[in-house]
Amino acid sequence: MSQQPSTGTDHLPGSETELAAEARHFPLGGAAPIDPTVFADRHIGPDSTGLAAILDALGTADLGALADAAVPATIRMTGELDLPPAATEAGALAELRAFAAKNTPMVQMIGMGYHDTLVPGVIQRNVLENPAWYTAYTPYQPEISQGRLEALLNFQTAVADLTGMDIANASMLDEATAAAEAMTLIKRTARSKSQRFVVDADTLPQTVAVIRTRAEPLGIEVLVADLSQGLPVGDFFGLLLSYPGASGAVRDHQELIADAHQREAKVAVATDLLALTLLRAPGEIGADVAVGSSQRFGVPLGFGGPHAGFMAVRSDVQRQLPGRLVGVSHDANGNPAYRLALQTREQHIRREKATSNICTAQVLLAVMASMYAVYHGPEGLTSIATRVHEQATLLAAALRQGGVTIEHESFFDTVRAVVPGRAAAVVAAARAGGINLWQDGDDAVQISVSEATTGDQLAAVMTAFGVIDAGQGTFVGYGSSSIATPRDTPFLTHPVFHAHRSETAMLRYLRRLSDMDLALDRSMIPLGSCTMKLNATTEMQAVTWPEFAGLHPFAPLEDAAGMLELIEQLEAWLVEITGYARVSLQPNAGSQGELSGLLAIRAYHRSRGEEHRTVCLIPASAHGTNAASAVMAGMKVVVVGTAADGADAGNIDMADLRAKIDLHADNLAAIMVTYPSTHGVYEDTITELADLVHAAGGQVYVDGANLNALVGLARPGTFGGDVSHLNLHKTFCIPHGGGGPGVGPVAVREHLAPFLPGHPLADLGVTAPEDGGVGAISAAPWGSASILPISWAYIRMMGADGLRRATLTAVASANYIARRLDEHYPVLYTGASGFVAHECILDLRPITAATGVTVDDVAKRLADYGFHAPTMSFPVAGTLMVEPTESEDLVELDRFCDAMIAIKAEIDRVAAGDWPAQDNPLHNSPHTAAVLAGEWEHPYSRAEAVFPAGVTPAHKYFPPVGRIDGAYGDRNLICSCPAPEAYED
The missing domain is CATH 3.90.1150.10 (Aspartate Aminotransferase, domain 1)
Structure with a gap:
């Protein structure tokens, strides 16, 4: 041995x-x-x-001496941050309770893309509140991420099955982002050379707004049209249909889709996963892409997020699918194993040629949605959907009987009632009864039924319309099903959706998956640039409180008075920490914060009549998302070199920077620079860099990915930055959750403040798109609002x-x-x-x-x-x-x-010839428990393989699979649950 x-x-x-x-x-x-x-x-x-x-x-x-030695004096701030004295954990929770008490819990029947849901306790406790799931990092090391990869494969399978498409990705940031990504995917793959994209007028307004924001810098014309009357005249490369529509209408789009295909356009369908248990699948009616939100699969409203959007496509465009994609490969021992497939992080490889800047997903929320599907199975989901639809038809029948006009004959869960001149009064009456409805103008009210809706709540809605008195009995008789396109094909047939129906089985399944993963609750995750720090339990507690979790993002703002006060405080603290003038919390990922900041710069130049300023300088060492975001913002990327040797090796080559500025001075829009640098260095030329760019008329974008090295020491808004995005999931303790949720706020100096993200359903005090403003960047006005209490609590308790x-x-x-x-x-x-x-x-x-x-x-x-x-x-x-x-x-x-x-x-032993280059503990790693039971013919011992120096056997983590063959997985793209036979030896 x-x-x-x-x-x-x-x-x-x-x-x-x-x-x-x-x-x-x-x-x-x-x-x-x-x-x-x-x-x-x-x-x-x-x-x-x-x-x-x-x-x-x-x-x-001491630490002060370290600051003097490591941090350039030119950027260091004087004095302390002006923040409240640090609160104790109990004190911070008491303040959060006070915020929660100012919120008004209501029954949310607004709909508009967000629905009340019943989160199964076994999923809330064992996924959302479980550090084994929420402290995990993105599964870039698949051998130690098999649990969350399996959960994401379940999500992909559920989405692909329900939408009737060939392949689905591992989630998107929200429904509106997914729709915008569908637009650009279609633009890349459609045969039509038109620049026009047509959007169904019956589409959620937040989705239309994000599509417009993303389309404008790319030169895409967005036409919103009433497609119930057929296709518009003229050419277009793509089409977005809503099924069901924002008004609740369910229309048969098959003929419309066929007509669009005849005109060489491709079609995306925005849809609802729960509705698709009863509706004919988009893939069956000819759609090329399906998008939507999985929020109502057991994820709380949370004032707008985070929620896992989804995108599913036909196989002919699968290589163009943005975001992350989980695939099936095999490990060194021939066993099936999961990994992220080839397009993952493609923006880091392709940079300015990337087709999307998204490098994250909403993994934790996708896991919750997938487990909701696993727990309920196809029969349970169908039962929930049937009850929702029956209640909606009951309501419609009662209102019709009471003389109220119901606009649509075919709907799933949303009833649109026409009440000329009475809409406000009806909505007010419902609010008096504790229920929020959706008012559309003076004459229409929409009521959306969810799985949480009760008979008493339906009676209260009827009373608000003056149809019956809720105290005088109940309405008798359901209306018949009104769905125009009923589903007749099976879904969720894989055994995983039939094997975990009892809570005991579900509990053990979740435990088995989490045991396969290596998360922060087990050991240090020393990832450079990703800042995997403690996500303290006290910071996390308020996330699931119903006063925060139950808020609808489009409810009257007085319902969210406490949440808005918390948001205002958090924005003010981030302003103080960064040295900027204003912060927007709307971007729900760092990539979206980047895009927001660059769009603000672009809008600023345009407001000054300098539309020609489109060149964005980006150091060669920058994050790949920087270049991808710049292209999405309509800018031209010019790379600045890195010093190759000497004391400045790895730093921005200042001579090359000056040359590039001189060359592009007339057209310079911005420079994007990460600070400290992506190489992990406090470069002492940052203020000089900023001065050079400003002198040429450009703006300085300081990527906030490494802000954890600046807080309390230096403020980018005062050492030269004009705009930064921040990663609350890095510096400010929101957990990574296996690759999402994230929040990527954008912070700007005063001159850029008018060009922060706006929203069609909230007054955010910024310039409107029609006046040169940026528009919406995310579906909800305050992005992933329900996790903002985490960062608030961190700052409040740290001081x-x-x-x-x-x-x-x-x-x-x-x-x-x-x-x-x-x-x-x-x-x-x-x-x-x-x-x-x-x-x-x-x-x-x-x-x-x-x-x-x-x-x-x-x-x-x-x-x-x-x-x-x-x-x-x-x-x-x-x-x-x-x-x-x-x-x-x-x-x-x-x-x-x-x-x-x-x-x-160990490497030295390989070098010395003690172990062959192709048969040593490094080359064969990681080692599973299973390999110990077989024949052992290696030149090193079993103990050296699995109990190397410093590893305590009693606390040993065994990777569930050996090294995964990535190339095989890319050549053989399998992105849904494999048949059980695949696991047979």
């Missing part, structure tokens, strides 16, 4: 290192005391003793001092890792003083050249040590970018460093 590699540390049981690791499971005492009333002491991982050890390793006396301390601790921890690992894996870039910012890049390229061991090998081997890998090959191929965050204590930092050092010792 071969020996375990020496790492210079004694790993015998009972050693100091082993006991330190054990302390996280069985505390031994002796740690520095923590003040239980100071939340920052709980959020920040290193205690005073641990921090002292970190600072000692860096040769700095100014806690936020600054968190930033500097993150910087200290990153530099500690850089110092410990530099002799084993050279740190690629540092600032002028030799320090990194909050992340460091480890260069594995010399190792690969010398030994053949790749960055993939190291990443997969880390899974055997119980760690998620750092960010691979971004921004530099063949490297690992490590970001520890402030939340990890010294024991965990050392455990990660020890693992990386032990892996380097």
